[in-house]
Amino acid sequence: MESVERLCLSQKLRQVCLDTATTSASASASTRSAEGNVYHSISPADGLTAISENEVLDMLSSQDFFCTPDFVTPTEQQIVVDFDGNKEKGNVSPPKGLTPMRSKRPRPGWLSGNHPHSELEIYCSDLPLEAHFSSFSASKCEQLYDDTASCPSSTNARLAALRRRALSPPCIKNPFLYNDPEIGTSTNKLRAKFQVDPYRALGAGTSCLSRYREEFHEIQEIGLGNFSRVFKVLKRIDGCFYAIKRSLHQLRQDGQRRQAINEVQALAAIDSHENVVRYHTAWFENDYLYIQMELCDNSLRSWKAEAYPPPEKSLLGGMLQIIKALAHIHSHGLVHLDIKPDNIYVRKGIYKLGDFGRATRLDGSISVEEGDSRYMPLEILNEDYSQLQKADIFALGATFYELARGSPLTSSGTQFQALRQGKHALLPGFSLPFQNLLKGLMHPISKMRPTAADLLNHALFNHVAGF
Numbered sequence: 008m009e010s011v012e013r014l015c016l017s018q019k020l021r022q023v024c025l026d027t028a029t030t031s032a033s034a035s036a037s038t039r040s041a042e043g044n045v046y047h048s049i050s051p052a053d054g055l056t057a058i059s060e061n062e063v064l065d066m067l068s069s070q071d072f073f074c075t076p077d078f079v080t081p082t083e084q085q086i087v088v089d090f091d092g093n094k095e096k097g098n099v100s101p102p103k104g105l106t107p108m109r110s111k112r113p114r115p116g117w118l119s120g121n122h123p124h125s126e127l128e129i130y131c132s133d134l135p136l137e138a139h140f141s142s143f144s145a146s147k148c149e150q151l152y153d154d155t156a157s158c159p160s161s162t163n164a165r166l167a168a169l170r171r172r173a174l175s176p177p178c179i180k181n182p183f184l185y186n187d188p189e190i191g192t193s194t195n196k197l198r199a200k201f202q203v204d205p206y207r208a209l210g211a212g213t214s215c216l217s218r219y220r221e222e223f224h225e226i227q228e229i230g231l232g233n234f235s236r237v238f239k240v241l242k243r244i245d246g247c248f249y250a251i252k253r254s255l256h257q258l259r260q261d262g263q264r265r266q267a268i269n270e271v272q273a274l275a276a277i278d279s280h281e282n283v284v285r286y287h288t289a290w291f292e293n294d295y296l297y298i299q300m301e302l303c304d305n306s307l308r309s310w311k312a313e314a315y316p317p318p319e320k321s322l323l324g325g326m327l328q329i330i331k332a333l334a335h336i337h338s339h340g341l342v343h344l345d346i347k348p349d350n351i352y353v354r355k356g357i358y359k360l361g362d363f364g365r366a367t368r369l370d371g372s373i374s375v376e377e378g379d380s381r382y383m384p385l386e387i388l389n390e391d392y393s394q395l396q397k398a399d400i401f402a403l404g405a406t407f408y409e410l411a412r413g414s415p416l417t418s419s420g421t422q423f424q425a426l427r428q429g430k431h432a433l434l435p436g437f438s439l440p441f442q443n444l445l446k447g448l449m450h451p452i453s454k455m456r457p458t459a460a461d462l463l464n465h466a467l468f469n470h471v472a473g474f
């Protein structure tokens with residue numbers, strides 16, 4: 008009888024994955040015994056009736072269809088087969104001779120093709136469900152579900168991950184977006200893969216345990232920092248691209264989590280601004296922090312490599328936009344403390360300040376974590392935090408000095424010291440007023456540096472586009 012149940016479950020699975028409405032399987036009812044074990048009753052009398060798509064979705068969402076913790080490794084789990092069609096058999100001892108339900112860990116080599124693996128074991132492998140059917144190759148599955156990094160190691164979590172992989176909803180095309188052919192292509196491709204009405208599937212209530220997988224389709228990794236990976240994703244329900252920043256490591260300790268959500272809290276605290284990367288939402292999942300943000304094209308780090316020397320006017324235009332961002336966040340009583348080319352992004356020609364991981368409050372009520380030392384003024388390195396907003400101004404000057412110079416700043420040595428003593432090498436091809444502006448931004452005495460609000464009225468910016 009065990010093979011009968013295996014066959015039934017297998018058929019249900021085929022129906023979902025391959026969307027074949029004609030094949031069918033008998034429905035199983037499950038009951039829970041006093042000891043907490045789950046028994047499945049199969050009634051041959053149910054016959055091979057077709058299961059509707061909604062039923063299948065419900066079934067896939069239910070604990071009973073997949074391997075639940077108590078279904079996987081029960082101490083004395085038995086299958087109860089009810090030939091009478093009764094569904095209340097939970098307290099009945101299993102008939103003698105029936106094999107206990109096995110733990111559904113895959114055996115070594117079970118997917119080798121030569122191995123006659125059982126259908127039940129299919130559900131509990133580390134691979135997506137589709138991998139087990141001939142119409143889906145392993146590489147196709149990898150394309151669909153390539154987030155193995157977040158796949159947890161414990162059995163229960165692996166099973167949860169398996170369940171969520173089974174029903175990632177499709178992406179809805181946003182009809183309000185007229186001119187982004189890439190979005191159109193992505194949503195159409197996904198729709199073809201799922202072969203179901205995307206609106207219906209979205210509304211099916213999948214109970215997926217991965218919010219990331221349920222709400223987003225991952226396109227590609229677009230950035231790697233010291234603490235995070237950043238992915239370009241397509242949000243399934245609105246059909247728009249976003250950037251999702253995921254912590255590099257699992258954050259299991261309170262302190263780690265507190266530090267990680269610093270960025271989220273800072274971004275959420277400031278009103279949206281054209282020159283600040285827009286924050287949408289954040290959540291923890293499997294101990295990783297996910298932050299959904301506006302997707303930008305690239306950072307100034309890559310821009311610098313592409314075109315040297317940049318025209319002074321472009322640098323001034325970019326600087327002005329970041330000054331506007333700084334004036335905005337400083338007016339909210341926040342400081343960024345990690346301004347550098349890597350953290351200035353460009354989207355459709357608009358410069359945006361991002362990575363608020365080290366943001367803190369101007370009043371010093373939140374502890375200070377210094378940013379990249381190459382862009383930090385001496386007073387911060389000496390732990391004098393009395394003029395934090397001027398640290399941002401120094402970092403702004405150092406960032407644009409580096410961009411104008413075309414070579415990376417160092418974190419020690421004579422050049423590092425000279426810059427903090429106000430001794431700047433000349434920048435060939437750049438006007439004296441521009442070079443003096445940079446010198447003023449990097450003045451060794453913090454009080455002598457202008458504020459962001461002062462800079463907005465600087466004469467050099469009068470002729471910059473967008474001022």
Ligand SMILES: Nc1ncnc2c1ncn2[C@@H]1O[C@H](COP(=O)(O)OP(=O)(O)OP(=O)(O)O)[C@@H](O)[C@H]1O
Pocket residue numbers: 229230231232233234235236237250252284300301302303304305306349350352361362364
């Ligand atoms: N919203 C975005 N749009 C496009 N690319 C982004 C976005 N956010 C981050 N990136 C890319 O991902 C990279 C890493 O992101 P980020 O600097 O925020 O990570 P981090 O781990 O906090 O970095 P750091 O090492 O500077 O602390 C960035 O340099 C940038 O190239």
